[in-house]
Amino acid sequence: MKTLLCIREREYGWAQEAFPAIHPLLLPLCNKPFVEFLIDFAILTGSTAIRLLCDGPLAEVERYCEDGRRWGIDLSFGSLQPDDSVxxxxxxxxRFCGDERIMVVSGFNFIRYDKRQEYARLIDGAPDGPFASCGDGGIILAGAPGTGTAAPDEAGISLIPLDSTASYYEASMETLESGAERYVLPGYGGEPGCAIGRNVVISKSVEIRKPVSIGDNVQLLGGTIIGPSAIIGSDVIIDKESSVSSSIVLDHTYLGENLEVSGRIASGNLLIEPQSGASIAMEDPHLLSGIRQDPVLAAFPRLLIHALVALLMIGLLLPPFLLLWPLLSLSGKWKPCPAEIIDGKGNGTIRLKTVSLPHHGALGTLAAALSLDRFLMLFRVLGGQLALIGSTPVSAEERGDSNATAMTAYRPGVFSYAEAEEWPGCGKSEDASIVERFHLAHSNPVTDIALFFKAYINRIQEKITA
Amino acid sequence: MKKVITLTLPGELIFTRLAAQTAASVAALVCGECHPKDNNCEFINAFELAVSEAFTNSALHACQDELPPVTLTFIAERHQLTVTVRDTNEPFGIETPQPDIESYPEGGYGLLIIRKVMDTVTYRRDGDANIISMSKKL
Amino acid sequence: MIITETTQNGISVVTLNGTLDALSCPEFRANPAVGDPGQTVVLDLEKVDFIDSSGLGSIVGAARKKRQQECDLFLACMNDKVRKVFEITNAQKLFHIFDDTGAAVEFAAMQQEACK
Incomplete structure (x- = not known):
């Protein structure tokens, strides 16, 4: 028995629009990527090999699934044309099919199944032809006919077409309700209806109401109420006194303080109403409700303290700069490269002279460890164009690809909060931006300075050990 | 520790394979887990492909009579490999638009491929040289 | 690169063995079956150990010329390394891709019948 999974771009186009950051086949239902449900089902039916066919790009899915060894099956990938018939x-x-029995599963459909059923026997016993259908797609059996005489309806399989945010929301909620009884779901939980991933920090005053599913690397801050029916993805921070019920919070999301999210899908900075698919961007006042003061007035002490510390650093680093810079310039290691980054208001750009320092050799290492490559940027702090510590600057070139312009909280800094926290996967901008947004919401001038020194010392360590 | 490997070849198409295979071998050394003949290592294939594209570009734009050399510099760090390709041809930009696949273009895929398989790609003009720097994290 | 050509069911099967890059693609284009726009061809890529944008461009170019003459070019037996280059550039959208040469020839013959 082998399985062909056939999915077409036109079937999942809506998901690409609604959740652009994630490949539709990896869209999580109850914290498990959609494609894994299909793989699980194929394995339950006794398949030894699965081939995933799609007319769109599959690279991301392939990187995630690899060759299927994780599931003990042989997984391969291929392409199809949108109107290919079975x-x-x-x-x-x-060549893949050989002379084996083939199950063709087509369409962007969620298969309702029950892992306790013996699908291998049922499918083997079913006659060739459609087994279950749904819109254009469904499950079709072909190839060497089966041996038994089981009827398809015995299996109790039905399909939910995933064709809108509404059906995605419903399928997710249904999966959460039926839980680990029916499906193989991630996370561990001492009791049914409550699955929790790794590295989850739950403050004492958090209230959890079943059923819930929580992913990995999640922080639930004081006073939050999670559930009933909450699906919290991975790399998520839910800030103080917020509540999430009957909702899905997708990966890499930061929910601000005092928010009440009910019957919604939160993805990045978007709150989506599943039925209509309408979405609103969580702008600063809602997302970062901690900031209540007049922004100009509130920014003043920060600007002042950042400028003072920048002045101090300029004073401290001037002697080593004057010493090392001519030496490095002469040996050609000090390579200035102009860069253009998006400014704090999100509409203009700042021209910067950044420096690439190849940190080999004693002098180069020393200069990199002292962060002399950022020395000139410190002067920008005096003028208030850059913060001493803030977000990782987004270069103007990247504006197109990343959703930098949609970023609600962004304050470019000479150093970044992500560097201070050594957040895992600091290179991955999504993860780092969550930490940065958290600090942008919570930092005050004093903690900023502490974080700045932390970032500075981290860089010394990093450059010396590199 | 950081290691630097440099290879200079005449800017001629017949050396493209040598450049690409060298890139694959260096990538395999850095990757550590895969054999250079491993056809499924994304890291190795990315360098083979990107260097093949960049070298072809240098060789095709080289002045026919002189064949100025093309220098590949590999900088291997703990978690990342960077390769720079340096030639002394006319300057060019790397801001080419993505080819419209529906109109069956025969060219223009080179930079698209480099950008897709590498993490960061930069181009700069240094005196009379073009330098494309491409790096990818492990 | 070694190019071999056979005929199955009235369809030319062109088998490539080696590297398809800027150096070898003129040789590929010069192949009579590939270069003749009035001939439907199945291209067997199983033994292609490396392909880059030049190779890809020449395959796309050959397909375009054939399709202008109501003929076609089908791809067969792509290995993973070649498939990924097609996928990165989205060129897989332009082709019918088979994992078996025989099946590709049958499909090609059927399409040719339908055209006539």
Missing amino acids: PVLLGKNR
């Missing part, structure tokens, strides 16, 4: 698909994959 016989054509069988032909295009003839």
Whole structure:
């Protein structure tokens, strides 16, 4: 028995629009990527090999699934044309199919199944032809006919087409309700209806109301109420006194303080109403409700303290700079490269002279450890264009690809909060931006200075050990 | 520790394979886990492909009579490999638009491929030289 | 690069063995079956150990010329390394891709019948 999973771009186009950051096949239902449900089902039916066919790009899915060894099956990938019929698909994959029985699962559909059922026997016993159908897609059996006489309806399989945020929301909620009884779901939980991932920090005053599913690397701050029916993804921070019920919070999301999220899908800075698909961007006043003061007035002490510390650092670093800079310049290691970054208001740009320092050799290492490559940027703090510590600057070139312009909290800094925290996967901008948004909401001038020194010392360590 | 490997080749198409295979071998050394003949290591394939593209570009734009040399510099760090390709041809930009696949273009895929398989790609003009720097994290 | 050409069911099967890059693609384009826009061809890529944008461009170019003449070019037996280059550039959208040469030839013959 082998399985062909056939999914077409036109079927999942809506998901790409609604959740652009994630490949639709990896869209999590109850914290488990969609494609894994299909793989699980194929394995339950006794498949030894699965081939995933799609007319769109699969690289991300492939990177996630690899060769299927994780599930003990042989997983391969291929392409199809949008209007290929089942016989054509069988032909295009003839070598894969061999003379085995083939289950063709097509469409962007969620399969309702029950892991306790013996699908291997049922599918083997079913006649060739459609087994379950749903819109254009469904489950079709082909190839060597089965041996038994089981009827398809015995299996109790039905399909939910995932064709909108509404059906995605419903399928997720249904999966959460039916829980680990029916499906293989991630996370561990001492009791049914409550699955929690790794590295989850739950403050004492947090209230959890079943059923919930919580991913990895999650922080639930004081006073939050999670559930009932909450799906919290991975790398999520839910800030103080907020509540999440009947909602999905997707990966890499930061929910601000005092928010009440009910019947919604939160993804990055978007809150989506599942039925209509309408979304609103969580702007600063809602997302970062901690900031209540007049922004100009509130910014003043920060600007002042950042400038004072920058002045201090300039004083301290001037002697080593004057010493090392001519030496490095002469040996050609000090390479200035102009950069243009997006400014704090999000509409203009700042021209910067950054320096690439190849940190080999004693002098180079010393200069890098002292962060002399950022020495000139310190002067920008005096003028208030850059913060001493803030977000990782987003270069103006990247504006197109990343959702930098949609970022609600962004204050470019000479050093970044992510550097201070040595947040895991500091290179991955999504993860780092959560930490940065958290600090932008919570920092005050004094903690800023502490974080700045932390970032500075981290860099010394990093450059010396590199 | 950081290690630097430099290779200078004449800017001629017949050396493209040598450049690409060298890149694959260096990537395999850095990757550590895969054999250079491993056809499924994304890291190795990315360097083979990117260097093949960059070298072809240098060789195709080289002045026919002189064949100025093309220098590949590999900088291997603990978690990242960077390769720079340096030639002395006319300056060019790397801001080419993505080819429209529906119109069956025969060219223009090179930079698209480099950008897709590498983490960061930068181009700069240094005196009379073009330098493309491409790096990828492990 | 070694290019071999056979005929199955009235369809030319062109098998490539080696590297398809800027150096070898003129040789590929010069192949009579590939270069003739009035001939439907199945291209067997199983033994292609490396392909870059030049190779990809020449395959796309050959397909375009054939399709202008109501003929086609089908791809068969792509290994993972070649498939990924097609995928990165989205060129897989332009082709019918088979994992078996025989099946590709049958499909090609059927399409040719339908055209006539």
